[in-house]
Every structure is written in C-alpha cells, then in structure tokens.
Amino acid sequence: MSQKVAVDALRYISVLLLFRFMNSLGTAFSFISNDAVAKIQILENYRCGANGQMYFTVQSMVKYEVDHRLVDLEKRGNHYESGCRTLLRLHRALKWLQLFLEKLRVASDDSKTSVLCSEAYNDSLANYHPWIVRKAAAIAFYMLPSRASFFEIMNMGPSEKVVATLGDALPLISKTYDITQELYNQHCFLDLP
C-alpha cells in the first residue's frame, strides 16, 4: 500500500471511530459529531483537492490561504468555509478535549463525567457558542455515564491502562494545541468569523 493510501486509510478510520464513539453515547450527541465530522470532511476535501499539497501542514495551509486571500478576516464572505476558519473551530474543540481528558485522568471512578465535561466545556468552547448551543450541549452532557462506564465505552482496557494512555496522549495534545495557537495568534486569526 502506498504511503498516501495508508495515511488516507488511517484518516478515514479515525473519523469513523470518532463518529462511532460519539454515536455510542446516544443520539443526543449526533449534532456534535455531525458538526465535527463535517468540519473534518471540509479539511479532507482541501487536502485531497487540486491544491492539496498546500494543505499538507497547518503552516502551509495558512500561508496559501493568506497569500491567495482565501480567508474571510472581518465577516463571513466568499470564503465562509476556508481551511483556516474550519480548523480554528476544531482547534477550540481540542482545548475542550485537553481539559476534559485531564479531568478524566485525575478523577475518581465515581466521578460524574457530565460534570467533568461541563467544566471543561465552560472553560473553553462555551465562550464561542450561542446560548442555544450551550443549552443543547448541557443536555447532552447530562446523558453521559459515570467515569467507569465512560472508560468501558472507550474500550481501552482497565481504568489504570486508560489513565496511563491519557497521560501519554495529553502532552501530545497540548503541544499540538500550542503550535496552532501560536501560529493563529501571529496571524491574528484567533477570532476568524
């Protein structure tokens, strides 16, 4: 299998796993997974499109879209679904994920995942969402199981193994977030419409 085909296959599997994981949490989460998958698909389409090589890294994507004026800077216009603004939405979600996974990692087994998730959301994504989305998210969070049951759904082995895996993953998530945050801050892209 060529490297590109292998990479594309891994990407497809990761999106499918995200979709299946979110759907395993119930239909209350479908509006969340649908939006996340749609944004991932937008970026995939750029990556596989005529200028795909320009979307090979976040840095090359930003340079290409800035140089070719493909980003709406002040208000939504002709480039409403640019790669830069699409990634920014997922970047903000990555901060939620980083906060949520850290809370999961250090919490006790009888902790309420709904509380951990809400706290992480209120400290991150909630700042960018309108009232109605925040309320819909709060209802969805309320449906989340206990930490122990959540770990079972994640299907990553016993709690100790999940905690260790989260400990390995979190520094990588943090570094990914920091690189994008710095790049977007340099370009004043942190509030793209």
Ligand SMILES: CCCCCCCC/C=C\CCCCCCCC(=O)N[C@@H](COP(=O)(O)O)[C@H](O)/C=C/CCCCCCCCCCCCC
């Ligand atoms: C080992 C992993 C275990 C942890 C589970 C992780 C799996 C979930 C990972 C990520 C899913 C969250 C992705 C959310 C993307 C939201 C992007 C966004 O903000 N979209 C809004 C703005 O977009 P535009 O309208 O400007 O195009 C959009 O308006 C809102 C969409 C609805 C979703 C908003 C609620 C987000 C809640 C995030 C918490 C997810 C809870 C997952 C439960 C574990």
